[in-house]
Amino acid sequence: MLFPSISSATDTFNGSHSLPDGTTLVSKDGTFEMGFFSPSNNNPTTNRYLGIWYKSIPVRTVVWVANRQNPVKDNSSKLSISTQGKLVILSKNNTLVWSANTTEETKAQSLIVQLLDSGNLVVRDEKDSNPLNFLWESFDYPCDTFLPGMKIGWNLKKGLSWRLTAWKNWDDPSPGNFSWGMALGNTHELVMWKGSDEYYRSGPWNGVRFSGKNTPRYNLDFNSTLDEVYYTYRFVSNSFITRVVLNQSLYSRRRYNWIKENQTWSLYSKVPRDKCDNYNACGPYGNCNGDEPLQCECLMGFKPKSVQNYEALDSSQACVISEPWSCGAKDKDP
Structure with missing residues (x-):
């Protein structure tokens, strides 16, 4: 040829x-x-x-x-x-x-x-x-970077999953184990995974945005049809250069804006924002307070299954019911 x-x-x-x-x-x-x-x-x-x-x-x-x-x-x-x-x-x-x-x-x-x-x-x-x-x-085949006009989600007609996967490291673009895509279901949430484990969830789409603050610099769009389910964004001004990239070493999704005057990429936002942002950080029936150090508390009516493990921030066993539920009893409703 x-x-x-x-x-x-x-x-x-x-x-x-x-x-x-x-x-x-x-x-x-x-x-x-x-x-x-x-x-x-x-x-x-x-x-x-x-x-x-x-x-x-x-x-x-x-x-x-x-x-x-x-x-x-x-x-x-x-x-x-x-x-x-x-x-x-x-x-x-x-x-x-x-x-x-x-x-x-x-x-x-x-x-x-x-x-x-x-x-x-x-x-x-x-x-x-x-x-x-x-x-x-x-x-249709994204790598680690999400540009304006790209889609995250699914092309159900073609059987394509629009999912980002981080570079293995800075000089190796082969896929790492950190990815970001859309989980199909009733809420169609955006999810980040470490391998097959859920690491971060966006929360459901409320008609305007996923849970979190909307930013006037760019427009978010969510579409769900028989052929496609996807999230995308576009900037109000085409002169503004922005990108979203997955960082394997930090396990973070980061948005960078190009600052022309300084000739540098400026970090605009990141998720997870702190340790409490991580999916299931404190386990079932646990509440996360603070991020440095991570502080976990059981919800009212629950207690740590293992106090020693929970104080060591091992949330795998998390919280269990502390006493029988008493529906209708004053100050005892779970």
Whole structure:
């Protein structure tokens, strides 16, 4: 499979071209750039990944990685469209490194790969009059970063789970065990997990926001249909750069805003905000007061199952009923 490479800055390439290591796509408004990179500056030819980052921000901030579990060990790789119409990364001797998940086959010559101003990488049919008919898009396969316009939740029709997963560490974009998504149920809460264990819950959607304070800087949106259940957000001003990222080492979901005057990312908010924010911090029938140090108390009518364990902040046994319930008795209602 031989493809000529693109020769100048552009936001697209088609099936007769490829994007080799050393060349990039740039979104029309210049916000995002896509190409091959190495997380380690000490050895830039070790573990090469195809990623998307902010073009105008001097410190490379990667928001999406394609081959996060299959790095290339040199700079021989290229992004191409296969003859079956799939987006692929090929290395030496055209060895397949990564392939986009899609079941639709279209002639490669009629396909266009485009990096949008939103940071979404899409594949679409050039002959389709509707430019929003995507055959594949990177927003369907988020990594550790949540951008305006992305969705957290489920595409029930396609069987997709829009869930973020943290990088394993700062120079390894492979998935860690810290993730954030939506738990399907009566409330459709947003949940963070450590592995399979619930770590944080947002609370139910009340029609305006999940439990917590709404922020006028951006608009929240929750949608539930037969095909999709998702949460998204968008900023009132497109000139404002913000991102939400999962931090594996801190087990924290953090929102950063770009401060142009200082040329730095500023931490705007984080969850959990303190130890009491953690899911089930004090166990069943326990009440959390304070975060440093964590203080747990049993609710009225309950007592620690193990006083020694509870004082040691082991909430696994938590609280049990201290006396029989006395419905209607003064000062004894549980």
